[in-house]
Amino acid sequence: xxxxYIKIPWKEMKRRKLRSWLTLLGVFIGIAAIVSxxxxxxxxxxxxxxxxxxLGKDKLFISPKGGTFGIGSSVIMxxxxxxxxxxxTGIERAAGMTFTLGQIEFNDQVWFPFVSGLPTEPExxxxxxxxxxxxxxxxxxxxKGDKFKALLGFEYxxxxxxxxxxxxxxxxxIGGKEFKVVGFIDxxxxxxxxQGVMIPIDAHREIFGKEDEVNFIIAQTKTGEDPATVxxxxxxxxxxxxxxxxxxxxxxxxxxxQFAEAFGEILNIVQIVLIGIAxxxxxxxxxxIMNTMYTxxxxxxxxxxxxxxxxxxxxxxxxxxxVESGLYGLGGGIVGVTMGIGFAKLTExxxxxxxxxxxxxxxxxxxxxxxTLLFSILVGCLSGIAPAWSAxxxxxxxxxxxx
Amino acid sequence: MNKKTxxxxxxxxxxxxxxxxxxxxxxxxxxxxxxxEFVVIVGPSGSGKSTLMNQVGVLDVPTSGxxxxxxxxxxxxxxxxxxxLRGKKVGFIFQQFNLIPTLTALENVxxxxxxxxxxxxxxxxxxLSLLNEVGLGERINxxxxxxxxxxxxxxxxxxxxxNDPEIILADEPTGNLDSKSGQQVMDxxxxxxxxxxxTIILITHDIDLxxxxxxxxxxxxxxxxxxxxNHHSKR
Numbered sequence: 001x002x003x004x005y006i007k008i009p010w011k012e013m014k015r016r017k018l019r020s021w022l023t024l025l026g027v028f029i030g031i032a033a034i035v036s037x038x039x040x041x042x043x044x045x046x047x048x049x050x051x052x053x054x055l056g057k058d059k060l061f062i063s064p065k066g067g068t069f070g071i072g073s074s075v076i077m078x079x080x081x082x083x084x085x086x087x088x089t090g091i092e093r094a095a096g097m098t099f100t101l102g103q104i105e106f107n108d109q110v111w112f113p114f115v116s117g118l119p120t121e122p123e124x125x126x127x128x129x130x131x132x133x134x135x136x137x138x139x140x141x142x143x144k145g146d147k148f149k150a151l152l153g154f155e156y157x158x159x160x161x162x163x164x165x166x167x168x169x170x171x172x173x174i175g176g177k178e179f180k181v182v183g184f185i186d187x188x189x190x191x192x193x194x195q196g197v198m199i200p201i202d203a204h205r206e207i208f209g210k211e212d213e214v215n216f217i218i219a220q221t222k223t224g225e226d227p228a229t230v231x232x233x234x235x236x237x238x239x240x241x242x243x244x245x246x247x248x249x250x251x252x253x254x255x256x257x258q259f260a261e262a263f264g265e266i267l268n269i270v271q272i273v274l275i276g277i278a279x280x281x282x283x284x285x286x287x288x289i290m291n292t293m294y295t296x297x298x299x300x301x302x303x304x305x306x307x308x309x310x311x312x313x314x315x316x317x318x319x320x321x322x323v324e325s326g327l328y329g330l331g332g333g334i335v336g337v338t339m340g341i342g343f344a345k346l347t348e349x350x351x352x353x354x355x356x357x358x359x360x361x362x363x364x365x366x367x368x369x370x371x372t373l374l375f376s377i378l379v380g381c382l383s384g385i386a387p388a389w390s391a392x393x394x395x396x397x398x399x400x401x402x403x
Numbered sequence: 404m405n406k407k408t409x410x411x412x413x414x415x416x417x418x419x420x421x422x423x424x425x426x427x428x429x430x431x432x433x434x435x436x437x438x439x440e441f442v443v444i445v446g447p448s449g450s451g452k453s454t455l456m457n458q459v460g461v462l463d464v465p466t467s468g469x470x471x472x473x474x475x476x477x478x479x480x481x482x483x484x485x486x487x488l489r490g491k492k493v494g495f496i497f498q499q500f501n502l503i504p505t506l507t508a509l510e511n512v513x514x515x516x517x518x519x520x521x522x523x524x525x526x527x528x529x530x531l532s533l534l535n536e537v538g539l540g541e542r543i544n545x546x547x548x549x550x551x552x553x554x555x556x557x558x559x560x561x562x563x564x565x566n567d568p569e570i571i572l573a574d575e576p577t578g579n580l581d582s583k584s585g586q587q588v589m590d591x592x593x594x595x596x597x598x599x600x601x602t603i604i605l606i607t608h609d610i611d612l613x614x615x616x617x618x619x620x621x622x623x624x625x626x627x628x629x630x631x632x633n634h635h636s637k638r
Contacts, residue, residue: 004517011505310515311490
């Protein structure tokens with residue numbers, strides 16, 4: 001009966017509890033690492049994917065080359081570039097924004113956040129509104145006709161940046177000019193965003209002297225157009241307008257898909273490296289099983305002889321030992337999967353607590369769990385092959401004599 | 404006498420090769436054991452008793468010569484076939500009892516059936532009745548270390564009987580027991596012989612046990628030196 005082939009090894013494992021646990025330890029560390037890394041990685045990938053979904057796939061993001069969103073780049077793009085982009089056939093509409101590292105003053109304290117200048121024309125606002133993934137936490141969004149009004153990041157609703165929480169209606173100094181706070185953005189999860197300041201683009205140009213400049217352009221492609229194809233057209237026209245050679249563009253065009261791909265690629269590489277390391281620890285765990293099994297075979301030499309005297313065939317001895325090493329793998333797998341999920345959930349919890357919910361939602365995949373368990377059984381069995389083989393090949397006479 | 408031969412040894416030679424040295428432990432043993440016979444094989448240590456037992460119990464194959472178990476030549480069998488044959492035809496009783504320490508008395512008795520694929524219900528029933536028979540019906544769930552030597556040996560006897568073998572092969576079964584437990588074990592063997600009609604082969608250096616035998620085989624220096632028939636064997 002097959003159940004006997006599980007019961008007998010199981011009793012042997014229980015007989016030497018400490019050794020069994022140490023063997024399991026070697027396996028479950030690797031398994032736990034693999035499970036938590038894959039769950040976390042998958043969760044991160046899903047979160048990023050969601051962000052880009054929200055962004056909308058029909059958008060193009062155009063910015064000067066180098067720097068982030070135009071900040072830190074020596075290249076300057078202007079309103080004229082925006083016009084060129086708007087004139088491309090495949091483009092429905094486009095809106096420009098300005099960015100700068102500015103100064104905010106409140107409660108006699110100073111902070112240097114990113115200050116964004118956003119268009120307040122309804123159509124342009126709508127375009128940016130579609131591409132933005134944030135929500136209003138308190139107060140209202142900027143609207144047409146606003147000039148010295150500001151929308152602040154979530155962290156200003158607390159006292160840690162300016163020593164005192166800012167309220168809707170408060171007056172703050174931005175770049176030395178007085179602005180009235182109209183609202184706050186809900187928590188995003190990254191400090192630069194949560195400390196950001198948004199003001200109407202006209203006010204931004206005035207204070208920071210960006211008369212003609214545009215730091216970031218969002219363009220929407222026409223329905224039915226392929227964003228990648230349109231992006232090429234935009235590139236061509238901008239090259240012509242800016243008089244640069246192909247391959248030497250001083251601007252960048254990105255589509256959400258490209259963003260997602262780039263992120264996904266980095267994430268994959270990081271995951272592969274981490275899982276590779278976890279794999280090495282699993283290999284070490286497998287060697288631990290092998291070691292345990294060799295010791296077990298040696299210690300049970302006499303018992304192997306007895307079983308053979310009682311009519312056990314070589315294949316039956318082999319099965320008994322293979323099942324035992326497989327059970328070590330399975331046991332390590334069960335503990336490891338449980339701990340891995342626990343660790344991933346804990347990380348998620350800490351992340352959400354620290355930076356906000358947008359970044360990570362751990363994905364517990366049943367395929368991952370069953371796959372990992374099968375894999376750990378496989379590791380156990382593979383590690384047990386050589387010891388089990390040596391057990392099965394023992395001569396009954398010699399084994400019986402062994403003390 | 405027109406008895407059926409269960410096991411027949413024809414000029415069996417067993418040599419061990421240890422490095423350069425060749426050790427000839429059995430030097431051409433000829434022996435026939437009949438069905439239902441109680442045979443005691445005696446000899447001093449080093450006479451080749453244990454080696455002979457290994458041959459008779461098909462734990463090992465001879466270097467030369469033939470062993471026929473119910474007419475079948477075992478020297479031509481594969482290891483697997485030998486194991487299968489042992490499990491079915493031979494019940495072992497060892498001096499060291501050789502129970503599996505992780506298993507209960509009941510599980511130890513059932514163990515040989517596992518390798519013969521006996522159905523669950525049948526084997527448990529049989530094991531329970533055997534344990535009752537050896538007087539251990541109350542201790543079926545005890546592990547070997549919770550049993551006395553005599554009790555362990557009786558579990559071993561029940562285990563030897565579970566597959567209903569033709570031959571019971573006992574190697575110094577009383578060697579590790581006090582005289583009272585030893586007596587109980589010998590009584591059980593005698594009963595198996597007289598009531599169950601089992602073939603009993605007892606290997607010992609204890610000349611005192613000869614009185615149970617119908618036939619005594621004296622072994623010395625790897626050769627059969629004398630065979631005695633005892634028609635007044637003590638049952």
